[in-house]
Amino acid sequence: xxxxxxxxxxxxxxxxxxxxxxxxxxxxxxxxxxxxxxxxxxxxxxxxxxxxxxxxxxxxxxxxxxxxxxxxxxxxxxxxxxxxxxxxxxxxxxxxxxxxxxxxxxxxxxxxxxxxxxxxxxxxxxxxxxxxxxxxxxxxxxxxxxxxxxxxxxxxxxxxxxxxxxxxxxxxxxxxxxxxxxxxxxxxxxxxxxxxxxxxxxxxxxxxxxxxxxxxxxxxxxxxxxxxxxxxxxxxxxxxxxxxxxxxxxxxxxxxxxxxxxxxxxxxxxxxxxxxxxxxxxxxxxxxxxxxxxxxxxxxxxxxxxxxxx
Amino acid sequence: xxxxxxxxxxxxxxxxxxxxxxxxxxxxxxxxxxxxxxxxxxxxxxxxxxxxxxxxxxxxxxxxxxxxxxxxxxxxxxxxxxxxxxxxxxxxxxxxxxxxxxxxxxxxxxxxxxxxxxxxxxxxxxxxxxxxxxxxxxxxxxxxxxxxxxxxxxxxxxxxxxxxxxxxxxxxxxxxxxxxxxxxxxxxxxxxxxxxxxxxxxxxxxxxxxxxxxxxxxxxxxxxxxxxxxxxxxxxxxxxxxxxxxxxxxxxxxxxxxxxxxxxxxxxxxxxxxxxxx
Numbered sequence: 283x284x285x286x287x288x289x290x291x292x293x294x295x296x297x298x299x300x301x302x303x304x305x306x307x308x309x310x311x312x313x314x315x316x317x318x319x320x321x322x323x324x325x326x327x328x329x330x331x332x333x334x335x336x337x338x339x340x341x342x343x344x345x346x347x348x349x350x351x352x353x354x355x356x357x358x359x360x361x362x363x364x365x366x367x368x369x370x371x372x373x374x375x376x377x378x379x380x381x382x383x384x385x386x387x388x389x390x391x392x393x394x395x396x397x398x399x400x401x402x403x404x405x406x407x408x409x410x411x412x413x414x415x416x417x418x419x420x421x422x423x424x425x426x427x428x429x430x431x432x433x434x435x436x437x438x439x440x441x442x443x444x445x446x447x448x449x450x451x452x453x454x455x456x457x458x459x460x461x462x463x464x465x466x467x468x469x470x471x472x473x474x475x476x477x478x479x480x481x482x483x484x485x486x487x488x489x490x491x492x493x494x495x496x497x498x499x500x501x502x503x504x505x506x507x508x509x510x511x512x513x514x515x516x517x518x519x520x521x522x523x524x525x526x527x528x529x530x531x532x533x534x535x536x537x538x539x540x541x542x543x544x545x546x547x548x549x550x551x552x553x554x555x556x557x558x559x560x561x562x563x564x565x566x567x568x569x570x571x572x573x574x575x576x577x578x579x580x581x582x583x584x585x586x587x588x589x590x591x592x
Numbered sequence: 593x594x595x596x597x598x599x600x601x602x603x604x605x606x607x608x609x610x611x612x613x614x615x616x617x618x619x620x621x622x623x624x625x626x627x628x629x630x631x632x633x634x635x636x637x638x639x640x641x642x643x644x645x646x647x648x649x650x651x652x653x654x655x656x657x658x659x660x661x662x663x664x665x666x667x668x669x670x671x672x673x674x675x676x677x678x679x680x681x682x683x684x685x686x687x688x689x690x691x692x693x694x695x696x697x698x699x700x701x702x703x704x705x706x707x708x709x710x711x712x713x714x715x716x717x718x719x720x721x722x723x724x725x726x727x728x729x730x731x732x733x734x735x736x737x738x739x740x741x742x743x744x745x746x747x748x749x750x751x752x753x754x755x756x757x758x759x760x761x762x763x764x765x766x767x768x769x770x771x772x773x774x775x776x777x778x779x780x781x782x783x784x785x786x787x788x789x790x791x792x793x794x795x796x797x798x799x800x801x802x803x804x805x806x807x808x809x810x811x812x813x814x815x816x817x818x819x820x821x822x823x824x825x826x827x828x829x830x831x832x833x834x835x836x837x838x839x840x841x842x843x844x845x846x847x848x849x850x851x852x853x854x855x856x857x858x859x860x861x862x863x864x865x866x867x868x869x870x
Contacts, residue, residue: 313690317691320748323683327738330722331721334718335718398601404608415802415844416802417824431638529804560717574713
């Protein structure tokens with residue numbers, strides 16, 4: 283091809299045009315309309331409802347008619363013990379499940395990364411509950427934790443002679459029991475993430491530690507714990523988002539009961555929706571939005587900055 | 593030294609096996625034995641071998657209950673899972689691809705949307721309101737689109753990381769050969785995404801198939817039930833027949849367990865994406 287790089291008087295021609303040609307070429311090769319099919323679904327069914335929730339939360343709403351009532355829904359939410367209790371329960375539930383998954387997942391992963399027998403079996407068994415639906419897990423544990431005939435309390439009676447607690451029927455421990463079930467169901471995922479994180483630590487560190495005669499505790503404290511930090515931050519963020527938004531497991535074990543003892547914001551949203559209080563339900567949605575974002579956004583930024591500092 | 597090591601190996605392994613078996617396998621064994629009992633035996637709620645083993649009869653009874661509703665639910669759940677995961681993968685790959693390849697002023701906005709989709713809990717009643725005005729509330733199509741909307745963020749995030757590792761030279765070679773953007777994407781790039789696509793398909797299938805909240809809100813009604821809702825709807829009916837309740841749990845859990853056996857490696861890869869980014 284005879285493409286001149288300069289015209290007769292010496293001014294470059296092609297060079298000046300080249301960047302534009304390549305920009306056009308990128309435009310043509312990677313068309314922006316590729317965003318449209320997925321983007322439209324996402325905008326219409328996720329962003330639009332989210333934006334409108336900030337209006338409907340301030341209304342008395344029947345789906346056909348919305349009457350603006352100012353902060354009434356929020357005032358009601360924060361004054362009604364059953365409703366404001368759900369906010370406290372949501373925080374307890376989110377932080378407890380997340381914390382337990384971090385600690386127990388890490389411990390399990392350290393054990394399952396060591397050269398022990400039956401490692402593959404152990405890894406699979408701890409992961410099985412992740413594959414079962416929350417409904418299946420919830421109903422199974424309802425039966426296992428039955429206060430009178432349940433397997434767990436029968437075992438407690440057999441060992442101690444006394445009666446076991448009403449795991450899901452005692453208002454004082456119902457929420458904690460559901461937390462336990464959630465950890466049981468989700469621990470396999472946390473463990474898996476940690477195993478991947480530990481496997482990514484270069485072997486040289488462990489060899490150097492062995493040469494220096496470090497104890498297993500020192501290896502854990504000074505190598506595994508700091509270098510698996512990316513895994514820790516993933517587990518924290520994932521389980522916290524899941525925990526704060528949790529609905530399925532609570533609804534299929536206690537339905538928020540007894541009374542309001544184990545209600546979380548997500549179950550209040552459903553109850554108010556069922557009762558036809560759409561404005562109040564949406565106010566619950568807005569509160570959950572604010573709580574989740576106010577916790578997750580700064581936390582993930584902080585974890586990221588610590589990660590890059592490593 | 594060596595003998596001691598292998599002793600600890602055995603000790604830790606054995607105690608781990610006992611502990612995890614009690615904690616994690618007993619509930620599964622409980623489901624299985626309950627599902628095989630007769631109604632009287634099951635109502636004792638005991639963890640014991642069935643006096644009269646009738647697993648098959650119970651499974652058949654569960655499928656026949658309420659005019660074969662479980663079969664309809666399986667059909668609904670299958671359509672829901674296949675359709676929503678397919679759309680999620682194709683649309684998600686298109687977004688992730690252009691997002692990675694092209695520097696556009698839209699990118700910061702799209703990145704924000706992707707993160708928002710991971711964090712923000714969906715606003716329930718406003719979503720129903722939008723779906724009603726579009727005429728897709730209480731329809732399978734509507735629920736499919738809902739699952740796509742809620743699952744798109746994870747898909748884009750995972751795919752983008754993978755697409756960034758595919759060299760641009762491949763795109764350029766295809767363009768020189770005269771491929772347009774559509775052919776370039778669907779015939780050249782898309783096949784290269786096979787491994788990440790399998791991962792996403794498996795992970796999202798588990799999520800959609802096991803989903804309870806979204807069908808509960810957006811696809812109510814008996815004839816529309818998905819498998820998770822049959823379990824919930826039948827709960828009251830099964831108060832006196834725990835054997836059938838557990839047969840139902842067993843039947844709807846098996847598909848995902850089978851999937852795990854076949855795609856173990858992809859599930860592990862997908863679920864741990866991001867854990868080792870540091």
